[in-house]
Amino acid sequence: MADFGRQRPSQTGGGNTLQQRVVRLFVRPAEFEALPQAETARTCWIDWRTGRLTPYDGVIRHDHPVVLAALQRRQSATSLVKLLRDPLGYLWQYAFRWEQPSETEDPLLLISSAKNALRLRPAEIASTPMPM
Numbered sequence: 001m002a003d004f005g006r007q008r009p010s011q012t013g014g015g016n017t018l019q020q021r022v023v024r025l026f027v028r029p030a031e032f033e034a035l036p037q038a039e040t041a042r043t044c045w046i047d048w049r050t051g052r053l054t055p056y057d058g059v060i061r062h063d064h065p066v067v068l069a070a071l072q073r074r075q076s077a078t079s080l081v082k083l084l085r086d087p088l089g090y091l092w093q094y095a096f097r098w099e100q101p102s103e104t105e106d107p108l109l110l111i112s113s114a115k116n117a118l119r120l121r122p123a124e125i126a127s128t129p130m131p132m
Helices: 018-027 029-033 036-048 065-072 077-085 087-095 112-127
Strands: none
Touching (some): 065 087, 077 087
């Protein structure tokens, strides 16, 4: 089998890079299953397929202090409409005080020559041999 001038991660002499760790976990599923992230991902996947409400659906305890504080404040007509029609949006806006990010004044514009450079760059990278 041709090696196309590429080295195995163990031959690079480098440290434990993120890419090497991802590859190691991909080829060693038992090692991945021992991680807490794997258990969280598994329970999220199982809960997504069930009909019951779970913490992944946004369920919080009934006496959550942030929610209670938002509900105890004086409400405007706008906030009451938001609470009744879009409860999750109400929490985002009035309880968590999250705001929609503002638009930048100048949107990113690509001129046609830059678009061609973006299309050709991956092919250039792929055709360049890796240094030994």
